[in-house]
Structures are given as structure tokens and as C-alpha cells.
Amino acid sequence: MDQRTAEYLQQFGLADLFPAHVREEMFLATYARGERLFSQADDAQTLYLLVAGKLKISLLSPEGKRLILAFKSSFDIVGDVEYVRDCPFINTVEAVTDIVVIGISYDVLRKHMADNAAWLQFLLHTITEKFETKTRAMNFNLLYTVDVRVASYLLSMTPTQQMLESTSLIDMADLIGTSYRHLNRVLQQFQQAGWIVKKRGKITLLDRDALLEQAGQNIYE
Template sequence: MDRRVKDYLQHFQLSDLFPEYVQRDMIVATYESGERLFSQGDDAHTLYFLVEGKLKISMLSPEGKRLILAFKTPLDIVGDIEYVRDCRFINTVEAVTDIVVIGISYTILRKDMSDNAAWLQFLLETVTKKFETKTRAMNFSLLYAVDVRVASYLLSMTPTQPKLDSTSLIDMADLIGTSYRHLNRVLQQFEKAGWISKKRGKITLLDRAALLEQAGQNIYE
């Protein structure tokens, strides 16, 4: 068994949830910032426990626009809904920072854990929280002004450093559910207020406290 698996499971108090013979089939994987674990519609065959770093979860709307559902930090799970429903991945998941995940195949889970009451209860709780999160996320555009969503996005995308690649503002606009023009206006307002600077394809956060106040409760977290 990879010693790191055992250490992570102990750290997050999951050791008792998985028998040792199941732990032996778990793997540790790393992804760099910006790298995708999987895309919406990909075949689903692995469940991941996020144990280090930060993830962004998004989905493609029926109109063809990507929308942010949530940002996730440890401990969190991705691939659990697909495991229960036996379907393709329903969201796109990518690393915001460098991340570490523990992966275990659905085949192993179905063979060795399908009758484990503690695991099924754990899974029920996590899946229920996911649907609550998705419901909140789908209401963002109705409940929050664009400047609040932009501030929250900037904060969520820069957990470890103040700079963000701004080369794809169209993607950013789609993710937060607004137009490119509206996003640009909000960014110009933030820059005029001295909260950010835009230079050479980068957005730099200059006043995190002001952005936090603008975002209120960070809605994407």
C-alpha cells in the first residue's frame, strides 16, 4: 500500500471507513493548476478524494455556456454522483491550484463496499450535499449582482497567489453567467477603485479586503 494513502486517510479520519484490503487499491495522483481531472460527458470509472489544493467544478448549460457550480477544498469528493447513478461525468472538474487526490475505481467500490453500511451512509450524506450545492449554484445569476459574482470569482481563483490569467475573459464571463461587455465594465470599475490591476494578460488583486466586502459571503465557496 502507498504510505501516502494511509497517511491521508488517517488525517481525514477515513481509515475506519475503508478496510485495509480496499485501501491497498487506492492510488495517489497529482494535477497541476489548470489541469482537468475530467470533462463533462467523459466516461466515469474512478472516485476521487481531494486531499490537497483547490478544485473548480463547472457545467455546460443547455445554451452551451459554462457555469461555475462550486470551488472545492479538502476534504471533498468528486465522482460520487456518477458512481451512484452509473453515468458519465455530469460536470467538468479542474485544478485551481496544484492538487493531490486519492483515486479508487468504481469496480473496487462495487465489489468490496456495496454492502458496507458506514460507506453507504457516508455516500448518501455527500451526494445530498452536492445536490444542495448545485441548486444554490443554479440560482446565483438570479440572487447575486454581477459585481458580487466577479469579486467572488477573483477571490476563489486566487487562493495562494494574487494573480489571475485574464486572457480569456469570454470564458470568465460564461462561467459566472454574464456577458463579456458587462464583465469588462465591472473589471474596469474594480480597477478604477484600486482593487485590481489589469496588465499583460494578468489580473492582479490589489485590495483583497475590498473584494471580500464586495463579495459578502464568498458565494462560490
């Protein structure tokens, strides 16, 4: 285990959770903004600890629509549900910003941590939070108006910059659960209000405060 991995584990209070021989099996990986860690239905063999940056988690519905479940910032954990259920990845996870993760294989966890009470309690806590988040995300698509969801999406996708690049409005509409036409109308309203500029496939945020007020709360966080 390298020094950076040790420092991240110490930073998030995880150094004592994993025995030394398990920590030695961990590896550090980086992903660039927009890069996928994995896609829904991929074979799941690794658990990831998000220690820097921000992720987007989405789900492909039976109707073929991708919907946002949540945005996650460090610290968080992905692959825990699949580890417990021994199943393929349930969701698609991609980097919103450049991210750093600590990976550890399921085989190592099953061999060395299966009877570790502290680890099992940690898993129980994180998985319970995941199902609460999924329930809230599904309800948001029903309870919140499209303009609120659009404002939240724009803010969540640009945590460290003002421009959303190479945006497909069709993909964006699917992710927030609306039609392309409705999304385009809302973006035009935001542009007329002076909150954004939409040009050549890019959306530039001009007034984050106004978008925050529109969102009320950042519902995808």
C-alpha cells in the first residue's frame, strides 16, 4: 500500500477498519471527468472507496430511459450492494469531476473481512443509506417540477467549473425524467432570465445564486 492510500484511509477514519494485510491489497486509481468507473450490468469484482472528487450515479429503466439517482462526493462507497448480493453492477457510475478511488477486490474482502463485525456494521450503514437515496431520487422525479430538476442538474454537474461541455440535451432530458422539448423550453427560460448561456452544445452558468434559488435544494445531492 502506497503512502497516498494510507493518507486517504487515515483522512476518512478508515485505517482501523481494515487490518494491515487487507490494506496491502488495496490500490489507488484516478478517473478523469466524464469517464465511467463501470456501467450497469457489468461484472462486479471490485469495491471502490471514493476519496476525492464527485460521481454521478444513474439507472437504466425498463423503458430504456436513464435516470439520475444521485451525485456523490467524497467520502462515499460504490459496489457495496453488489458485493453483498454477489450480482452485476446495478447502476452506471461516472466521474463528474476528476476523481480518486481506492479499490479492493471482492475476493479479498470475502476471504479476510466476511466475519469482521466492524466491517459488517459499516456495510449495513452504507447500504441502508443507498436505498434511502434511491427512494428519494425516484420521488424527486415525481414531486419536483422540471425547472427545479434542471437547475439542480446544472449545479450538480458543474461543482468546480461554470461550463457544462458537450451536453446532449436528449441524454440530459432522459436523466432528469422529462422530454427534450420541455427541457429545451426550460433552458430557454433560464437563458432569457440571464442565468445561463446555451451555445454550440455547451451550457455556461452565469448566475449560480439564481439557479440555487430555483432549485430550492440541490435535489440530486
